[in-house]
Amino acid sequence: MNQEANIPVTLSAQDTILQRRSVRGYLDKPVPQETLDAIFSLAQQAPSNCNIQPWKTYVASGATRDNIKKQLTDNVLADARMNPDFDFHDKFPGVYRTRQVDCAMALYNEMGVERKDKEARFSARLRNFELFDAPHACFIGMNRDFSINIALDVGMYIQTLMLAMTSFGVSSCAQGCLRYYPDLVRETFGISDEIGILVGISFGYEDKEIAANRTRTERASLEESVVFFD
Ligand SMILES: Cc1cc2nc3c(=O)[nH]c(=O)nc-3n(C[C@H](O)[C@H](O)[C@H](O)COP(=O)(O)O)c2cc1C
Known part of the structure; x- marks a missing residue:
């Protein structure tokens, strides 16, 4: 990206997919509004069931971002009760648990966090609620009455x-933990109670000096996930 000229680099679809990764440390440099407009317009092209386009997206920048970041971190520091709108108590048996631990260890290793060091782990977790210092965060919701079928559409939108x-x-990190305090998100943006908050995404320009940003994750082999039948 030529950031000054605000010109997107032309990437192939393959390269775009390969270049996206979760970034957990950002420069104090806002993304220009015209770039935000272009990005969020592009994302509107995501497919959905019957084209209902169920996603509702709320973007926090500037003072709104500062305010929401403070409220989130205050809540975590005060150990405030979490009240997510949607059930998030997924269990990760077997290989899923292995992958979850591998993912956490890849991040902690880069951050120099020992697995048994509870204080360091707490600080690492708190970085989520500090939005990894990103100048922007968006919160994505859908009508509370929608089921998992429609959450699929929102997932399509998030990756798009x-x-x-x-x-x-522009780098990003999807953050399930930004769904833990939906009331303050609704209050900040004046969102009606009908909308549940599914996820948040911190985003901005990557700070390449941040150790967490050296984290790389692996993927299972094709055979583990995909079966081809003739
Ligand atoms: C729905 C969703 C929720 C996530 N929640 C968090 C989160 O709360 N905190 C975090 O640091 N990363 C979070 N991640 C990022 C994943 O850990 C990351 O996508 C995964 O480890 C693969 O790494 P990559 O994104 O760099 O390819 C989330 C990703 C997704 C898709």
């Missing part, structure tokens, strides 16, 4: 959005 960001040289 993150790939659109990548294509403009």
